Amino acid sequence: LSESGVPQLVQPMIWDYAADIDVEGKVQLVEKYHRCGFSKVWFASAFKGATGVNQSLTLIGHHLRNQLEWLQVASRSPAALLEGIALTGWQRYDHFSVLCELLPVAIPSLAVCLQALRNGGYSEKVKENVEKLLGMPNLEIDTFMR
Numbered sequence: 001l002s003e004s005g006v007p008q009l010v011q012p013m014i015w016d017y018a019a020d021i022d023v024e025g026k027v028q029l030v031e032k033y034h035r036c037g038f039s040k041v042w043f044a045s046a047f048k049g050a051t052g053v054n055q056s057l058t059l060i061g062h063h064l065r066n067q068l069e070w071l072q073v074a075s076r077s078p079a080a081l082l083e084g085i086a087l088t089g090w091q092r093y094d095h096f097s098v099l100c101e102l103l104p105v106a107i108p109s110l111a112v113c114l115q116a117l118r119n120g121g122y123s124e125k126v127k128e129n130v131e132k133l134l135g136m137p138n139l140e141i142d143t144f145m146r
Contacts, residue, residue, distance in 0.1 A: 001036045001037070002037045008039075011039075011042055012033055012038055013043070013044050017045065017088075018066065018069075019066055021066070021069045023069060023076070027077055030077045030078075038081075041083065042083050044088055045063075045088065047088070047106060047109045047110045047112075048103075048109055049092075049106075052100070053100060054100060055100045056101065056105070058101050058106040058109045059109075060108060061142040064141060067085075068122060085117060087110075087113060087114065091103075112127075
């Protein structure tokens with residue numbers, strides 16, 4: 001791979017939408033890409049659309065934990081190597097599937113995930129900030145919001 005010249009042409013993106021990603025495995029993958037000559041890598045997380053083809057509502061806690069896991073990978077990887085995190089929000093699993101987790105029901109998840117990434121974690125202060133920004137009196141993380 002190093003000799004092919006590809007590392008000078010592209011930046012790989014490592015995707016994982018799980019709430020319990022293999023942090024150590026991802027750190028090792030970042031290190032492997034670095035040894036192959038890639039100067040930058042991207043991570044891809046999700047704020048919606050990655051928990052089931054027929055999912056209607058967004059479980060914020062799942063996606064928040066995904067962001068927190070990626071923050072762990074980032075903190076254990078060379079800082080200069082990380083170009084960014086692509087926060088994805090899938091609408092369907094393939095072109096023949098029905099739509100899942102429409103954007104309006106996922107906006108609270110998007111806000112929580114963005115704030116967690118921006119603040120380097122999640123805290124009561126982050127939660128209060130999201131509630132204020134969205135005009136919500138009680139943000140529910142581990143249950144489906146109504």
